[in-house]
Amino acid sequence: MPTPEPDRTAVTVVHSPACHFCDDASATLAELATTHPIDVTTVALESPEGAALVARHRPGMNPLVLVDGEFFSSGRLPRKKLLRHLERRAAAGASVQAEVR
DSSP states (O other), X not given: OOOOOTTSEEEEEEEOTTOHHHHHHHHHHHHHTTTSOEEEEEEETTSHHHXXXXXXXXXXXXXXXXXXXXXXXXXXXXXXXXXXXXXXXXXXXXXXXXXXO
């Protein structure tokens, strides 16, 4: 998994073929990437990396979604939960930048 820049959020989607939740998650993340500092990586479920991530996190449904390398969700992507996470991260980054100045 790529390491994000300090002010960016890395989102990894383990995508399964013919999975409408996977397709919906990918579309939602592509849309969010236009307005939020996120880097989205899609990993095929059948790839060695995808299989290792599924073995480690054991999602109940596809897709498996990781945020900054940590389990975030499986199944339908909880968009509001992700937006709250991104907003909290942005607020924390802004307060750190204010302290540096």
